Amino acid sequence: MADAPDWTEVVAAATRAPSIHNTQPWLFTGSEDRLEVFYDPERSLPVLDPTHRQQVISCGVAVEFAAVALRAAGLEVEVEVVPGREHPDHLATVRVTGERAASAEDRALAAAIGARHTQRAAFEDRAVPSGLVDQLQAEAGAYGVWLEAVSRSDAELAVVALLNRAEEVEQGEPAYRAELEKWLRTEPGAPDGIPVEAVPGEDPATRPSNWLIRDFLVGQRVPGSPPVPNDDDPPPEVERPTVLLLGTAGDDRSAWVQAGRALGRVLLRATAAGLAASPLTQALDWPATRTRMTLQLSLVGHPQMLLRMGWPAAPGTETGRRPVTEVLRPSG
Ligand SMILES: Cc1cc2nc3c(=O)[nH]c(=O)nc-3n(C[C@H](O)[C@H](O)[C@H](O)COP(=O)(O)O)c2cc1C
Structure with missing residues (x-):
């Protein structure tokens, strides 16, 4: 069996996951061969997401990012989705089952973890293949x-x-x-x-x-009239x-x-x-x-x-993440 993975690195990758309102509603414990992923009810959105559906989806992305980071580090991984097995908010176990050489695809997906940002600006006028x-x-x-x-x-x-x-x-x-x-x-x-x-x-x-x-700025914009287009302006794209x-x-x-x-x-x-x-x-x-x-x-x-x-017209904006020490707990 390989040495225990560096869970700090793996959780740093997992927490680059997108989450609803960037609430980061997750907690992790790492042991010899496994990372347990939990929903953190302290980070809930009672109005928007009372059933926690969108927050659990966010945690699911973090599970996937952890698995991708482990595979790129040359480890074989199995994910078990077991809501409530060890604790009511336990969602999944990411288990390392052995070693294997990372493929170019593993590395490309892992590189995308840091490069991905939610992009709300208008996209270029080119079709997605x-x-x-x-x-x-x-x-x-x-x-x-x-x-x-x-x-x-x-x-x-x-x-x-x-x-x-x-x-x-x-x-x-x-x-x-x-x-x-x-x-x-x-x-x-x-x-x-x-x-x-x-x-x-x-x-x-x-x-x-x-x-x-x-609209994240609803009610916060300074009221004013939108610019009036000239008759001879080209129609907006x-x-x-x-x-x-x-x-x-x-x-x-x-x-x-x-x-x-x-x-x-x-x-x-x-x-x-x-x-x-x-x-x-x-x-x-x-x-x-x-x-x-x-x-x-x-x-x-x-x-x-x-x-x-x-297709993004410009690079995206990086959003913050809480330090790994706040979300990764020792197991047991
Ligand atoms: C389940 C889920 C729902 C989301 N819903 C919206 C949304 O309705 N509108 C939006 O602009 N962003 C939405 N986001 C994106 C988050 O706001 C974004 O992931 C978060 O602010 C972190 O930024 P990042 O994705 O650039 O890392 C959602 C993300 C998730 C995972």
Whole structure:
């Protein structure tokens, strides 16, 4: 058996995972041959995510990033998704089962962990190759997660309408706005939350795109009139990102961890190909719009993640992470 991995390094990679509002709702324990991953209820979002679904998905991404980092370090890994086995908030065990030479692919995926950032700015006007979408679909399938591009015009219209409706409902909810504000960071170098530099300053509703990104600055913008275009200005370029919907047959913690693992894989594969993404989960925050999406798209199972993907026009903004010492506990 190989020496115990350097869990500090592995957890540093795992915690580069995206998480809803950058709440980083995870805890880890490392022992000789295994890393246990737990949900941390102290980091919850009671208004946006009362069932912790999106936070458990976030933990699932961290599970995947840990596995990718271990494989790139030349270790064979098995992941067991076992919600509640050792503790009510225990989600998964990442177990090292031996050694094996890291492949070029292992290294490319591991390199993507640090390069990936949620990119909310408009993407370039270039299509995501359909071959890559097929590959993402196959890779998500290996986790029992379906992935489909929202490309049929009737599906696009339905999802856009639900997204707009959800954003409007959320913006009208004072408790939602207060929670969002609590996780927005204006001080440089904050270890968690969403730095204001990572979100576009303009009102997302004024962006020439069908796909409304979450407005993190709602109620905080200085009121003013938007610039009035001149009659002879060229029409604004309309953004046409690829939009991917991921879902699962079940809707319990196992399904959410698996959705997160698949999401982690999809994001790393896309980053390695030079692409970027940002979740658009407003329509999935609320049970009513989530159920409506299932019915209107005749989905088999439960939608878990909606993602816009495209070619980034500029490098993304790095967001903070809490030190590993805060989230990695000795086992036992
Ligand atoms: C389950 C989940 C849901 C998310 N929902 C949104 C969203 O609706 N809008 C958005 O702009 N970002 C969303 N994000 C992205 C997070 O805000 C982002 O991961 C976090 O701020 C850390 O930044 P990074 O991904 O650049 O490392 C979501 C991330 C996860 C994992």
